[in-house]
Amino acid sequence: MAGALAEGLAARGSGLALASRRPEELEHLASDLRIRFGVQARTYRFDALDFPSHQAFLAEVLDDFPELEGAVLAFGYMGDEEESWKNAGAARRVIDANLTGAVSILVPLADYFEKRGEGFLCVISSVAGDRGRKKNMTYGAAKAGLSVYTQGLLQRMAPTKVKVVLVKPGFVDTPMTFPLGKLPFLVPPEKAARDILKAVEKGKSGIYTPWIWRWIMLAIRMVPDKIFKKMKF
C-alpha cells in the first residue's frame, strides 16, 4: 500500500524520500517514480525495531529534503497470532514493530513538524485497533495504541497548520492479506491510496478506507462483551 501511496504522491509532483528495511529493493520503486513522473526519489534504510537509529535516519532525510512537507507512516507487521500467544518474544516483536517503533520515529518527526508549523503527518493504523478479538489481538492492541497516540498528535498540532490524518484501513489487497483468501470488502492498494491522499488534501482528521468500515466497526464496538466473547470471528 505504501507503494501505491508513493505513486499517488509522485503523480501530484511530490519528490519523495522512501524508507524501508531493504533500500536496495526500494530502489526499484524510486526509479519507477523518477521515470514515470519525473520526480526526485531517494531511498533510505529504516527499521522500525532499530530504535537507536531513528534520530539519525530522520537527520539524514532532512539533510536531503530540508523542506520536508509531509510524512506517511505505512509500516506494519501482523505476525502469526497463535505464535504470539505461545511466545512472549514474538508478541513483543509485533507490539514493537507496530507501536513502539512508530512512536520512536514519531517523536522526532512530530517535533520537526511542530516547529515548522505546517505540513502533514499521515499515520496508517487499522480497523483491528477498534476492538480486540482473538484472531488479531496482538496486532490490534498495537494498532489501538497507535490510533490513540495519533489522536493525541492531532490535538497537539491543532494550534499549528500541521494536518494530522489517522487512517484505518479494512482489508487491503497486499502481501499481508494475500494468503488469507477471500475477504469482505477487499480493496486494491490503489483505491486505499486514493482515499488516503484525498483525506490528506482535504485535511480530514481521520478516515476509514473503504468508508463502510466506519459503520462495520461501530456495529462491532456496540456488541456487548457477553455476546462478543462467544462469537467465532
Add this chain to the structure above:
Amino acid sequence: MAYRKETIWGWGRWQRRPAFLDRPEWPGEIRPARYLQDFPRILPRGLGRSYGDQAMNTEGLLVLTTRLKRFLSWDSQAGVLHAEAGASLDRVLSFAVPRGFFLPVTPGTRFVSLAGAVAFDVHGKNQHAEGNFGNHVLGFTLLLPSGERTWCSPEENPELFRATIAGMGLTGIILDVKVRLRPIQSSLVKVQYKPFQSLEEARDIFLSGDQEFPFTVAWLDPGLEKGVATLGRFAAKEEAGSDPLPVHGPPRLRIPFQTPAILLNRLFMSLFYKLYYRMQAGKGTRLERYEKFFYPLDGIEDWNKLYGKPGFTQYQFVVPMESGVEVIRRVKAVLRGKGCRPCLAVLKLFGEDGAGILSFPKKGFTLAVDLPVKKRLPEALDEADRIILQAGGRLYLAKDARAEPEVVKAMYPGLEEWLAIKRRYDPEGRLSSDLSRRLEIC
C-alpha cells in the same frame, strides 16, 4: 510460509484447476530454495491470458508476477525500456505513447506481461515485417531454480536467451526485461478495409506487397472463405491533426459474471459485422485510434466470461504458403463434420522464424479460430492436427489445451536442442507446468 489457495482458469475457461499461489511484492522475495522446500515444482504466472493450461501448475506453486511492474530505466533517445517482468504492455503503452513510442510487435491484447510476451514470443499483425516480440528484446534477468540470477541477451548466455524466448516459463523465472520501442509520429492508425470472397483472394491481398501498410490481418466469417482484410500503418504527423498522440483509456465495459455461451457468439458476430459496415461506410482509408485497430476486445474487461460454462478453445496453427489455402479448407471440413463451428477466425501472414528455439511462427499463413467446446471437438482437433503436421505446419502452444505429445514433438523438432539446454540449467526439472507435463516435455 503461507500461500494462497485458489481455483485457476485458463483464458478459455475450459480447464479450472486448484492452485497454490505466492505473489511477491519485490523481485528479491522470489526465493526458489524456500519455495522448493514446500513444493516439488514452481512456475511463474503473469496476467493469465494464455488460453489453456500454460500457466497452471497443479500440485505445484504458481509465482504471480503481477506486483512486479516497476520501470527500472528509460533511454528516451534509443527508446529502450527496462522494466520488471510483470509490467503489462498496457502500462508500457500508457507511458510510451505520449512520449512518441510504440511497441514494435504487439499481440491482440495489451493485458499481457512483458515476461509473458517473451515466454510465448508473441506476434502481431506485422510478423512478416518485424518478426516476434523476442526479436526486439535486448535482454532479461532470469532467476534459475538454483537461486542464481543471470542476464540473458544475444551476446551473454545466448543459448539460455534462445531457450527462454518461447520457453513458456520453463527455464526459470524472468525478473525484468529490456525492450527496444519504436518511435512513432502519431498513435493514430491509417486503416484500409478490403473485402474478399475467397481464401485465394485473401492470400493475394496479403502477398500483393503492402509496402505502405506493415500491419495486415484478415477477419473471416464462420464459413472460413469470405471476410474483410484490414491493413494499417501509423499516421504521419501531418495526417494526425492537432492531437497526434492520444493514449488509450481503461476498458469501458466489464462483464461481471459468466453468461450463457451463446452471447459470445453474438459478440463476435457483431464485431465482425461492424467491420463489414465500416468497410461499406467509406472507400479509401480512415484514421482510427490504435486501441480499435490493435486491441478490439480489450475494450471489454473480462470478455472471456462470455464463454459461459462449457468454455471455448482457441486453435491456432501455421502452415506453409503453398498448401495454406488447401489445409485451411480441409481443417474446416473436419470441424464441420464433427459439429464444430468456429465463431471467430483470423488469418495473418508470417515471415521468418522467431528468435526462440520453440518460437511458433514460420513462413506461411496462420489461422486462429475460436471454437466452443463441444463433445466431438477433441477428436476433430486431433484430426486437424495431423493434417497440419503432414503439411509441414504446427500449432501455437500458447493457445493449446488438448494436443497430443507425439504430434507436438513432431511439430517442434527444436525440442531436442531445447531440452538439452533446459536440463543444464534445471537438472532436477523444478520448473514445470500442466502443459509441459501433458505434452511430456518436462
